[in-house]
Amino acid sequence: NAGVTQTPKFQVLKTGQSMTLQCAQDMNHEYMSWYRQDPGMGLRLIHYSVGAGITDQGEVPNGYNVSRSTTEDFPLRLLSAAPSQTSVYFCASSFAYMNTEAFFGQGTRLTVV
Amino acid sequence: TQLLEQSPQFLSIQEGENLTVYCNSSSVFSSLQWYRQEPGEGPVLLVTVVTGGEVKKLKRLTFQFGDARKDSSLHITAAQPGDTGLYLCAGAGAAGNKLTFGGGTRVLVKP
Numbered sequence: 001n002a003g004v005t006q007t008p009k010f011q012v013l014k015t016g017q018s019m020t021l022q023c024a025q026d027m028n029h030e031y032m033s034w035y036r037q038d039p040g041m042g043l044r045l046i047h048y049s050v051g052a053g054i055t056d057q058g059e060v061p062n063g064y065n066v067s068r069s070t071t072e073d074f075p076l077r078l079l080s081a082a083p084s085q086t087s088v089y090f091c092a093s094s095f096a097y098m099n100t101e102a103f104f105g106q107g108t109r110l111t112v113v
Numbered sequence: 114t115q116l117l118e119q120s121p122q123f124l125s126i127q128e129g130e131n132l133t134v135y136c137n138s139s140s141v142f143s144s145l146q147w148y149r150q151e152p153g154e155g156p157v158l159l160v161t162v163v164t165g166g167e168v169k170k171l172k173r174l175t176f177q178f179g180d181a182r183k184d185s186s187l188h189i190t191a192a193q194p195g196d197t198g199l200y201l202c203a204g205a206g207a208a209g210n211k212l213t214f215g216g217g218t219r220v221l222v223k224p
Contacts, residue, residue, distance in 0.1 A: 004155075031210075033212070035214070041216055042201055043156070043203075045214075050210055092155070097205055097210045098144050098212065099161060099205070100161075101158040102158065104155025105155055106153070107153075107154075
């Protein structure tokens with residue numbers, strides 16, 4: 001049982017480049033979310049989805065896009081990378097957004113130079 | 114300003130000592146969760162508390178949800194080096210369909 005799979009694990013981008021962070025889950029969870037983790041800031045919600053075809057913004061959505069065409073996949077797109085987007089990104093999935101366990105991927109460490 | 118404030122940010126103790134981590138907010142939550150994160154890994158759920166005043170125990174860890182459902186605490190008795198990690202609280206139900214995390218408390222238990 002793979003759980004939540006994120007790719008890539010590490011990435012270096014130049015300022016202005018775009019890229020997509022992949023996230024897939026095999027638990028048939030409806031709720032998926034993307035967080036970024038910076039030192040001393042905990043996890044901050046970027047975007048989330050309550051089901052296929054439905055997405056919404058979190059606390060820090062600027063510079064990121066998401067889509068949810070299937071239950072399994074929830075890719076995060078960086079439109080034009082900036083050094084301020086250097087961070088560790090975590091994808092999570094859960095049966096619902098509250099009272100149920102959120103399962104996290106292992107993270108993607110992104111550096112923008 | 115984060116919806117959930119954790120304190121302290123960092124805690125370093127000797128093996129065998131007790132510690133308490135606090136998670137506070139001015140908002141009311143439907144439920145609150147505690148996660149532990151180790152380096153290079155994603156957070157892993159420890160417990161979910163739902164009812165105001167609820168106390169849950171997980172071996173040497175005791176979790177409490179405040180009566181007003183605005184705050185929570187995690188107490189570790191006789192800490193061991195294996196308890197080292199980043200402890201995160203997360204609340205649901207105060208900001209729409211979102212699970213909001215606190216800033217985390219980094220715990221170091223020295224042998």
